[in-house]
Amino acid sequence: MFSRRSVKPGLFVLVVGVAGSLPHAFAGVLQFRPYLTVGEIYTDNLFLVPPGTPREDAFITEIEPGFKLNYVAPRLQGNIDYSLQGLLYPGHSDMNHAYNRLNANGTLEAVENWLYIDGRTIYGHQVIDPEKTGGRSNLFGGGNRASYSATTLSPYLMHNFGSVGIATLRYSYGRASYSRDIPDTTSNTWSFLLARQPEYGPLTYDLLYVDQELDQQQGETLSFKRARVGLQYHVSPRSALLADAGKENNFLPDGTIDELGATFWDVGASFNTEEDNFKVLFGHRFFGTSYDFEWHHDGADFHTDMSYREEPTNYNRLILGREPSTLVTAPLPYARLPSLRDRRIFILKRASVGMAFDLSDSQIRVRLYDEHRDYVQLDETDHVVGGRLEWEFALGNRDSLVPSYSYRRYDFRDGQINYYYRSQIEWRHQLSRSLKLHLALRNERRNSELGKSYRVNTAVLELTKYF
DSSP states (O other), X not given: OOOXXXXXXXXXXXXXXXXXXXXXXXXXEEEEXXXXXXXXXXXXXXXXXXXXXXXXXXXXXXXXXXXXXXXXXXXXXXXXXXXXXXXXXXXXXXXXXXXXXXXXXXXXXXXXXXXXXXXXXXXXXXXSOTTSOXXXXXXXXXXXXXXXXXXXXXXXXXXXXXXXXXXXXXXXEEEEEESTTOOOEEEEEEEEEEEOOGGGOSEEEEEEXXXXXXXOSSSOOEEEEEEEEEEEEEEETTEEEEEEEEEEEEEOTTSOEEEEEEEEEEEXXXXXXXXXXXXXXXXXXXXXXXXXEEEEEEOSSEEEEEEEEEEEEXXXXXXXXXXXXXXXXXXXXXXXXXXXXXXXOEEEEEEEXXXXXXXXXXXXXXXXXXXXXXXXXXXXXXXXXXXXXXXXXXXXXXEEEEEEEEEEEEEOTTSOEEEEEEEEEEEEEEEETTEEEXXXXXXXXXXOSTTOOEEEEEEEEEEEEXX
């Protein structure tokens, strides 16, 4: 079950053989790096029982083979990141399990300057219901965890028609699949985008139409449609005034959808420098006043990204892709997702701030977020707020020390409130160019109602060999 032979040599020979036989436009540079991690893990609360209850400690053996593959050619690019984490529990063999993790994506220019194909697959594990007990990793069993996969395949036609604009006609097929009898979801999306470029004058535009349907099998089919006209007046090469208007679906409290029944508009501005990209929009949508904000700064020793977004969505739309018109869809970064079994529509209102400070021998990283999910049918809201602080110290050429702290408060719409705290210190040592040692000590604590609190200490010792 944990053999590397099924992962490394066969795939490597196949990929090299295919790459070597491709025409010049598709022949490129292949990077393939397999690795093997072995580790021993100790925890003092294997079953995450609440305070005052007898706890059981355990040693867990970890065996994790994996590989990273990158392929770059003039008209073909792709990445694969795969691992198989095997966990062995002496004395609790019924908990022994192997967990697959995959993140793969690629782009093919099938017909030069016309036809392209994008694809992405992710596979991982997710807490089913955040109100119930469940650790943030695979160590504590799968009682409240499910595996999921999200695959998107998107062929599209794109061509530059000069002063008229760049036109893109795209079809995207997506499928989200789950274990634990959680219904799968299929997504079908058609979109058209025509965008005029700034080199043809200070006034540019974009015309966008998106039609996405989510078939949730055991629930109703959800429709997300949007038709938009956008205008941009470039005051200078680095700044522009923005205006958008159009129609979108109106999601009503009784659960029905009025397709293209709501008018929306927004106005704002953007500017770009060598270090900053900034955009702000203010407008109105079917759920009320709306805002959109982005700021990215990349300076000599300070880096930050700030954003605020609002959009109607649900769990499956998040995991399959927030924007069906983008090149390759991806889950919303850092989103704290609701229960996998919840299929209802909510208005996602999310603010996120990330900062990194470069010091002489260290880097400080901060991530903060505040997320509201306003459920349209229920007139209720989930609220999640939290953050993470991490300080990485370079101790010579081979060592680094990384203390970190994270916090999360989850206000559920039924009134329950959960608090989660995590403190950790990591030591990373480079034994050689291909051999790494990793030691981590962490304390996790959850304060919850209804007897769902727990405290757990964990020590992890891992050795990773790259081949």
